[in-house]
Amino acid sequence: MVHGEAWTIKEFFTYPNEYIYWTIQIVMYPFMTGLVAGAFVLSSLYHVFGVKQLKDIARFSLVFSFALLPVAMLPLLMHLQQPLRGIEVMMTPHFTSAIAAFGIVFSTYGMIVASELWFVYRKHFVETALELRALPQPGAADRLRALLFSVLTLGAWDISHEALEADERAVKKLAAAGIPVACFLHGYAGFIFGSVKANALWMTPLMPVIFICSAVVSGIALCILTYILTMEIRKQLSLRRRLAHPEIPSMEELKSAEAHVVAMTSRYLLMFMVAAITLELLDLIFRGYTAVKSWDILRSVIYERDFVNIFVIQYGLGNLVPFFLFLIPGLTIRRATVGTVLVLLGVFMMRWNVVIGGQAFSSSFSGFMHYVLPIWPTSMETLKEGLVGALIVAIVPFCIFYVLNKVMPVFKKA
Amino acid sequence: MITRRSFCKKSLLIAGGLAVPLAALELFDPRKLLAEKDEKGPRWVFLVDTRKCVGCGFCVKGCKVENEVPYDANVTRTWVERYVVTKDGKTHIDSPKGARDGFPEKGIDIGHGKLEEIRDDDIEKAFFVPKLCNQCDNPPCVQVCPVGATYQTADGVVLIDRKWCIGCGYCIMGCPYGVRFFHPVYHVAEKCNFCYHRITKGMQTACVDSCAFGARRVGNLRDPEDPVTKVIMTERVNVLKEEYGTKPQVFYLGLSKEVK
Numbered sequence: 001m002v003h004g005e006a007w008t009i010k011e012f013f014t015y016p017n018e019y020i021y022w023t024i025q026i027v028m029y030p031f032m033t034g035l036v037a038g039a040f041v042l043s044s045l046y047h048v049f050g051v052k053q054l055k056d057i058a059r060f061s062l063v064f065s066f067a068l069l070p071v072a073m074l075p076l077l078m079h080l081q082q083p084l085r086g087i088e089v090m091m092t093p094h095f096t097s098a099i100a101a102f103g104i105v106f107s108t109y110g111m112i113v114a115s116e117l118w119f120v121y122r123k124h125f126v127e128t129a130l131e132l133r134a135l136p137q138p139g140a141a142d143r144l145r146a147l148l149f150s151v152l153t154l155g156a157w158d159i160s161h162e163a164l165e166a167d168e169r170a171v172k173k174l175a176a177a178g179i180p181v182a183c184f185l186h187g188y189a190g191f192i193f194g195s196v197k198a199n200a201l202w203m204t205p206l207m208p209v210i211f212i213c214s215a216v217v218s219g220i221a222l223c224i225l226t227y228i229l230t231m232e233i234r235k236q237l238s239l240r241r242r243l244a245h246p247e248i249p250s251m252e253e254l255k256s257a258e259a260h261v262v263a264m265t266s267r268y269l270l271m272f273m274v275a276a277i278t279l280e281l282l283d284l285i286f287r288g289y290t291a292v293k294s295w296d297i298l299r300s301v302i303y304e305r306d307f308v309n310i311f312v313i314q315y316g317l318g319n320l321v322p323f324f325l326f327l328i329p330g331l332t333i334r335r336a337t338v339g340t341v342l343v344l345l346g347v348f349m350m351r352w353n354v355v356i357g358g359q360a361f362s363s364s365f366s367g368f369m370h371y372v373l374p375i376w377p378t379s380m381e382t383l384k385e386g387l388v389g390a391l392i393v394a395i396v397p398f399c400i401f402y403v404l405n406k407v408m409p410v411f412k413k414a
Numbered sequence: 415m416i417t418r419r420s421f422c423k424k425s426l427l428i429a430g431g432l433a434v435p436l437a438a439l440e441l442f443d444p445r446k447l448l449a450e451k452d453e454k455g456p457r458w459v460f461l462v463d464t465r466k467c468v469g470c471g472f473c474v475k476g477c478k479v480e481n482e483v484p485y486d487a488n489v490t491r492t493w494v495e496r497y498v499v500t501k502d503g504k505t506h507i508d509s510p511k512g513a514r515d516g517f518p519e520k521g522i523d524i525g526h527g528k529l530e531e532i533r534d535d536d537i538e539k540a541f542f543v544p545k546l547c548n549q550c551d552n553p554p555c556v557q558v559c560p561v562g563a564t565y566q567t568a569d570g571v572v573l574i575d576r577k578w579c580i581g582c583g584y585c586i587m588g589c590p591y592g593v594r595f596f597h598p599v600y601h602v603a604e605k606c607n608f609c610y611h612r613i614t615k616g617m618q619t620a621c622v623d624s625c626a627f628g629a630r631r632v633g634n635l636r637d638p639e640d641p642v643t644k645v646i647m648t649e650r651v652n653v654l655k656e657e658y659g660t661k662p663q664v665f666y667l668g669l670s671k672e673v674k
Contacts, residue, residue, distance in 0.1 A: 002489045003596040011525040013507035013674075015545075015592030016493045021583040081581020081601040088561040088580055099560035099584055155418070197658055198554060198590035293657075363592055364674035366507055367525070 012367035020371045023385045025079035027355045028393045030189045033072040037186040038219010039065035047175035053264040060410045061223040067401035078384045098192045116174040119167045125152040186215040200294030201358040213276035218347035220269045225340040231258045297365045318346015456634035457570045461642045465668040466629035469542040471516035476624030489595040491606040492546040500536045505672045547593040547606035548662030555585035590658045
């Protein structure tokens, strides 16, 4: 069977070779890089602009951004017909292609986040390493951990006041440098689509900007959501352990801290959401008003075939409902949870409607293609580019985050 | 003992030093060397006379066999479209299996295995249009390839390196004509290359040889004596989707405004 045939239903006239070639993994790719960029921008709001209220979530989102980073690559690899050759993008980049920038932008960004994390956690590495070394009878695991943390210090053991201040200055500089790189990382994902002149729905210079705004929205939403979830777990743990360890913060302390952080962060979420929706609507209105050759088929895709996906799920459930949920005064944790889940759904659907919607019509403008997401894998192809593949991509960052949190504890008070 | 500062400095120096010989590779750009020889080779172009096409599909058959595109796979390097314009101004288009078997059904294939029957009396005009890669002078597929696996030769044909293509599909997305697809056996991008292995040896393309009606012809635009060049230069020819700025090099005689 030809690649794409398993999930494409054709209607009216499409060119014989036209199929939905970019599927769920290409939806996941901008969604995941969006989360990376968004999480980083959130942490930078604290480090660069000194938004004190975001201090707690800043560390968290930085580590989370790092956990998401390797996963941004995963959907691309799963989508490639020749995944083993994926490294060629780094080795022989062809610079007229938007994708070729991937290797450079991605590794630059990775290095910035990694070094920023190192400066943030250096004190912790040194302290932990010294603590473990001082143990009177270290076991094998302790010795291994001591070695790990000693390596992580990279030989910089100085944690005097001056040294730590220098660290903070470095963090600030790196975070500042990281913002444009994070925006570029995601803006270029938008450019990949926006620059395809053969695709009437994709081709708009607004695409990178729309992608960046919705990226920040989704990144902040995911950080709030994961923050709430981990805080809930900590609350349960504190209930159980409080008797044995009185130094653990009490339930009430955790609760008020959580409510405060969530309320503050959701304000920034709202601001970026307004920007994203404004741009998306501008794009839509402009297309309808100018009504060039492709508008006839675009109109039937946007207002008829994909109406539920675009207007009900993306704009309605994903934008309008959470907008009111966050705006109604007296934000509760439960409401924030529902709101952030809906925002994530909305951004995911936006990616879906761009990637899949852009292939919903033939480039002959005379026919349509419908994408049927493979739910149960019947072959390697439907496994990689079906629901299962997408779920793998969605779950991996949380596993990485779990491991990273062991080395770089997100909630330890500095 | 080496200090951290000098370690960093020295590693940067070594990395920079290694990069310099890499830059020297640019000196031996084969295209520049060829240009210096100042020998102008051919510029392959194609001429389709839609008025002569009867939709038999022999070109598609010939192409599939010659270029080893699996015969029953629903992808093809070249295909033929049928246009039926009815009196109510509607255009009905189809290309069942790329017209590999011609058009055995009278009804128009509208997908889902359904046929739309059109009464003979309702038909205003009907015609066939063969399609193939346009070997654009400004090929968007070459521009978007992230690894340079697809490239344009000096004689204008766009080729694909099957050993280098990573199969991302960006070129398939970038082509406004829908000529590209994934090869079902090699799992890399695939498209018409004017039978490059044949034309460079002085032969005709497989589809040209298969066409009994002379609807397809391949020629060299740099040779003013080439009969194809003469037609392109002196007659009223047209190209597909000029608005994309791709500068297509497949020229059509008798192209109608309905053609997509």
